[in-house]
Amino acid sequence: MGYTIAEKILLAHIDKNDIQPGEFIEASIDLALGNDITAPLAIEEFKKAGFKKVFDRDKIVLVPDHFTPAKDLRSAQQCKFLADFAREQKIRNYFEVGCVGIEHVLLPELKLVLPGDLVIGADSHTCTYGALGCYATGVGSTDLARAFIDGRCWFRVPNSLKFTYTGRLRKWLTGKDLILYTIGQIGVDGALGRVMEFVGPVIRRLNMDERFTISNMAIEAGACAGIIEPDEKTLRYIGSAPRRFKIYKSDKDAFYEKAYEYDVSELEPQVACPYLPSNVKPVGSLKDVKLDQVVIGSCTNGRLSDLRIAAEILKGKKIKSSLRLIVIPATQKIYLEAVREGLVEVFVKAGGIFSTPTCGPCLGGHMGILTEGERCLATTNRNFVGRMGHSHSEVYLSSPAVAAASAITGRITHPQEV
Amino acid sequence: MVIKGKVHKFGDDINTDDIIAAKYLVTTDERELGRHCMENIAADFSKQVYPGDIIVAGKNFGCGSSREHAPLAIKGCGISAVIAKSFAGIFFRNAINIGLPFLELENTEDIHQADKLEIDLSNGIIKNLTQDKIYKTQPFPEFLQKIISVAGLINYVKLKEGADNENRKRKA
Numbered sequence: 001m002g003y004t005i006a007e008k009i010l011l012a013h014i015d016k017n018d019i020q021p022g023e024f025i026e027a028s029i030d031l032a033l034g035n036d037i038t039a040p041l042a043i044e045e046f047k048k049a050g051f052k053k054v055f056d057r058d059k060i061v062l063v064p065d066h067f068t069p070a071k072d073l074r075s076a077q078q079c080k081f082l083a084d085f086a087r088e089q090k091i092r093n094y095f096e097v098g099c100v101g102i103e104h105v106l107l108p109e110l111k112l113v114l115p116g117d118l119v120i121g122a123d124s125h126t127c128t129y130g131a132l133g134c135y136a137t138g139v140g141s142t143d144l145a146r147a148f149i150d151g152r153c154w155f156r157v158p159n160s161l162k163f164t165y166t167g168r169l170r171k172w173l174t175g176k177d178l179i180l181y182t183i184g185q186i187g188v189d190g191a192l193g194r195v196m197e198f199v200g201p202v203i204r205r206l207n208m209d210e211r212f213t214i215s216n217m218a219i220e221a222g223a224c225a226g227i228i229e230p231d232e233k234t235l236r237y238i239g240s241a242p243r244r245f246k247i248y249k250s251d252k253d254a255f256y257e258k259a260y261e262y263d264v265s266e267l268e269p270q271v272a273c274p275y276l277p278s279n280v281k282p283v284g285s286l287k288d289v290k291l292d293q294v295v296i297g298s299c300t301n302g303r304l305s306d307l308r309i310a311a312e313i314l315k316g317k318k319i320k321s322s323l324r325l326i327v328i329p330a331t332q333k334i335y336l337e338a339v340r341e342g343l344v345e346v347f348v349k350a351g352g353i354f355s356t357p358t359c360g361p362c363l364g365g366h367m368g369i370l371t372e373g374e375r376c377l378a379t380t381n382r383n384f385v386g387r388m389g390h391s392h393s394e395v396y397l398s399s400p401a402v403a404a405a406s407a408i409t410g411r412i413t414h415p416q417e418v
Numbered sequence: 419m420v421i422k423g424k425v426h427k428f429g430d431d432i433n434t435d436d437i438i439a440a441k442y443l444v445t446t447d448e449r450e451l452g453r454h455c456m457e458n459i460a461a462d463f464s465k466q467v468y469p470g471d472i473i474v475a476g477k478n479f480g481c482g483s484s485r486e487h488a489p490l491a492i493k494g495c496g497i498s499a500v501i502a503k504s505f506a507g508i509f510f511r512n513a514i515n516i517g518l519p520f521l522e523l524e525n526t527e528d529i530h531q532a533d534k535l536e537i538d539l540s541n542g543i544i545k546n547l548t549q550d551k552i553y554k555t556q557p558f559p560e561f562l563q564k565i566i567s568v569a570g571l572i573n574y575v576k577l578k579e580g581a582d583n584e585n586r587k588r589k590a
Contacts, residue, residue, distance in 0.1 A: 140485075143515060154561070189477055189506070
């Protein structure tokens with residue numbers, strides 16, 4: 001029996017000749033990530049246990065992206081705690097406001113994550129990097145503290161599920177629609193503790209931004225990783241790499257616990273309704289859902305191609321006067337490119353605002369909190385009760401194209417209508 | 419270790435935003451987090467918990483974010499153990515790593531709100547004192563038991579480091 005790409009990567013990071021789903025391993029990791037919410041807890045654990053020095057300062061990345069620029073005094077304290085630790089440990093990959101971007105967009109952009117890597121992050125959307133053909137998984141703060149100590153992490157080797165997409169996507173259909181559709185099919189625990197491996201001609205035709213979106217939301221189906229095998233597009237995205245990396249591919253006779261195949265030729269844009277990412281409906285069935293706010297951004301859809309598609313729809317148009325449009329580029333590089341290409345002008349002239357990079361509203365932090373009874377359509381990844389603010393507010397999830405079209409009409413709208 | 423307490427029932431897919439909303443993630447203090455536990459879905463939950471009480475839920479408990487503040491908030495409000503049909507991956511490892519007792523049980527619908535339970539963590543046996551019933555759960559795999567037995571991952575690593583150093587000394 002052969003191995004899946006996930007098994008091959010895990011095997012390459014342990015001192016053994018064989019690996020089986022279900023067994024427990026302690027693997028050496030290539031990179032450990034923490035943010036302004038999760039890293040403070042890890043740093044406290046690390047210090048409380050009496051450790052003085054991290055195992056390898058170049059394999060630790062600290063990204064204060066959630067509540068930055070500091071939204072209040074207590075988040076400022078958490079950020080300072082992070083900054084002080086980075087300075088004390090001489091961690092180069094700490095990103096102050098001005099350099100910081102949303103972690104899961106920033107790390108691939110800076111080539112800190114490469115194919116074949118084993119990455120852990122104290123953030124559930126660490127699975128995003130699976131789009132590069134690496135094994136990346138979300139862990140907790142104590143796992144991060146442990147990685148600070150000895151560069152290792154425990155795993156139960158997961159089974160893999162294979163998702164094959166065939167057919168041709170219609171206009172306005174994106175990676176976001178594919179992953180929302182998939183979560184709608186299998187549910188929020190449909191891949192619980194498993195690896196989702198995304199394959200097939202439709203995936204191959206997607207650009208890297210869309211592939212990141214798909215891997216990003218694997219966690220919303222309960223998966224520990226969402227992996228796409230590297231191809232020529234992956235290599236072109238990486239360009240000249242700062243270090244060596246290895247391309248792994250699944251064997252033809254690898255074991256998959258289950259295989260799903262979707263012909264997506266007839267697929268309509270998908271929208272996840274409150275209060276689970278699996279509560280997915282086609283856009284056409286939600287025409288009467290009126291909106292107070294639209295958010296375009298996040299680690300799911302704050303990349304340049306997301307902003308371009310939104311600007312294409314909003315160009316020369318005005319958003320509904322009763323609605324707030326908040327556009328958030330994921331990194332400073334994307335911010336600058338959006339300025340250069342005139343995208344920012346499109347958003348502002350349409351009546352929207354353009355923010356500095358931050359996770360902000362996605363988790364109800366800042367930059368667009370909802371009050372009682374308000375409803376938002378967001379390109380983010382979660383729509384749980386109270387996710388963006390008040391416990392009686394609602395979040396719907398969609399692609400940037402649907403979000404932009406809906407900002408114009410003030411209700412959930414198919415992009416072909418505007 | 420034996421835990422005794424009253425049941426607080428929850429449904430399926432209780433996510434980490436339910437357990438502790440992100441707006442409270444500006445502290446690592448267990449008791450402060452505990453005061454806001456389950457606030458979005460059960461206002462005043464923390465006030466109804468007596469030390470030792472037990473959460474019983476459906477499938478996929480703790481789905482969503484990686485925030486370890488979620489198991490900390492549960493501990494911080496006085497809950498002594500969580501029983502659910504299944505646990506989300508990151509919550510599962512967080513609970514192991516910080517030593518929050520939890521058990522997987524298929525028929526959690528048989529347990530009702532305010533039932534009194536007695537859990538023997540050493541053998542995974544749950545007694546429902548109200549209904550006079552006994553439920554058996556699967557023991558954790560050996561690897562996880564090692565972490566649980568030393569009350570968490572950091573102790574496990576410290577002990578391991580100590581052992582490794584001893585070995586090195588002996589070899590030298």
